[in-house]
Amino acid sequence: METMGAIQDGPLFTPALRQPRSLREAWELKSGLGDRAVYVSGGTLLRTQWEAGTAAVPQVLIDLRKIAGMGDMIEAEGYLTAGSLVTLAACRSSSALASAGPAAAEAARQIAAPAVRNLATLGGNIASGYGDMLPALLVHDAEIAVYDGEFLSVQPVEAWLERRWSGSVPPGELVAGIRLPRRETGGARLAICRKVGRREAFTASLVTAALAADWDAGSRTLRGVRLAAGGGSGRPQRLAAAEALLEDAELTHGLLGAVYEAVESGFASYDDPFASEAYKQKTAGNLIAAELWRLLESE
Ligand SMILES: Cc1cc2nc3c(=O)[nH]c(=O)nc-3n(C[C@H](O)[C@H](O)[C@H](O)COP(=O)(O)OP(=O)(O)OC[C@H]3O[C@@H](n4cnc5c(N)ncnc54)[C@H](O)[C@@H]3O)c2cc1C
Structure with a gap:
């Protein structure tokens, strides 16, 4: 079978494992070994990179899991x-x-x-x-x-x-x-994270968008607005123009269109084999506008 052949042809070696007990020891190991070593925590992302061939299995794994206090x-x-x-x-x-x-x-x-x-x-x-x-x-x-x-x-x-x-x-x-x-503002603070992938669950994200803000239901106003998006292997980023539109402004259905456009034009992503940058920009705009629409409808 072709796949068996590929496995048998691969280099059959097991990386050496080092298990430092402190951050200092981990850092010294990495400094000494350079590109021959990588840090590993859960190993779940590294494993996908090795399997996909986007990263080489290193000679040495510096396993961070024995460092005290970092699991709390x-x-x-x-x-x-x-x-x-x-x-x-x-x-x-x-x-x-x-x-x-x-x-x-x-x-x-x-x-x-x-x-x-x-x-x-x-x-x-x-x-x-x-x-x-x-x-x-x-x-x-x-x-x-x-x-x-x-x-x-x-x-x-x-x-x-x-x-x-x-x-x-x-x-x-x-x-x-x-x-x-830890915010002690009282009142209602919205905090939402939404992910869109190529299927409903257990899927890598195409777009992940997050929103946080204080909501004053009386004046229908958002304050302390934070919007961000990322997804796939793109850079996670704040969406400053859309945040500015929402900050201290009365939230109306009319404002949602402008927020959608500001997210769409402000989100820098990338084309991949499954989705274009334009698709991801529209998706980020829709995710955020939909959450704001839901907020308006819930009042
Ligand atoms: C089936 C599957 C589905 C997945 N779905 C998602 C998903 O939907 N969203 C998502 O974000 N990820 C996803 N992942 C990727 C991965 O599981 C997560 O990103 C996970 O949080 C990575 O953590 P880890 O401890 O396994 O990292 P590792 O694989 O151990 O390390 C990841 C990278 O970080 C470095 N590193 C690790 N710890 C440190 C540290 N303390 N300091 C400096 N460098 C460090 C490593 O050298 C490596 O480059 C998925 C993985 C799999 C296998």
Whole structure:
């Protein structure tokens, strides 16, 4: 059989496994080994890349799962912190995340299937630069904790994405976790994440869109509006023009058309073999306009 032949012809070697106990040790291993080693958390994304032939199996896997403290979610004053080894299954079922970052909990619910989510981690999803958690983290004003071999620092997701997509994140830099501000505004804060793939479930996303805002039902006004979209292997991004249209403006059916157009023209995506950039832009516009329409109809 052709496939058996392909398997037998492949290089039959098992990468060496290293299991550092600290961020520092992981970083030192990666610095010493360079391109011969990659970090691995759940391994679920790496596995798809190896199978698709888009990444080579490295000589050494630096397994991050023995690093203490990175699998915890902690409610601190003003923040919820989650370590990079928190699994997507834990994100999905966490009441603390459902409260501090409902769109992120919803994003986790829509990724892959239980067997994958039990292994897949928040850190791996973020470190890819395009995981479906990222649009949700953008609308929650999340920060990413990174370790650069010397310091652990936090930076807004948007700033980290800018570094990641401009190629200025050094190969050894580690994602240590996230920090989500806990909002004490009272009132109703909308937080939604929607994903469209090529089929209903267990599918890679073509477009993932997220929305968060405070809703004043009396004046029918949105404040603190955050819109973001991503999907596939495209760059997750805030949709600033559409946010500006909605901020502090009375939400009317008339405004929805302008918001749709601002999302469609503001969302930079890419053509792939299954969907054009134009299709993804329209889809992002429709996802966000539909949620706002639903809000108007629910009043
Ligand atoms: C069937 C299937 C369906 C999937 N569907 C989706 C989907 O719908 N949406 C989606 O977003 N993803 C999807 N994925 C991809 C993947 O499961 C997730 O993105 C997952 O969160 C990746 O986490 P991981 O821990 O497995 O990452 P890994 O595979 O371990 O690593 C991913 C990348 O991040 C690097 N890395 C890992 N941890 C760190 C860290 N702490 N610091 C720095 N770099 C690190 C690795 O070197 C690698 O480059 C799917 C995968 C499969 C197999």
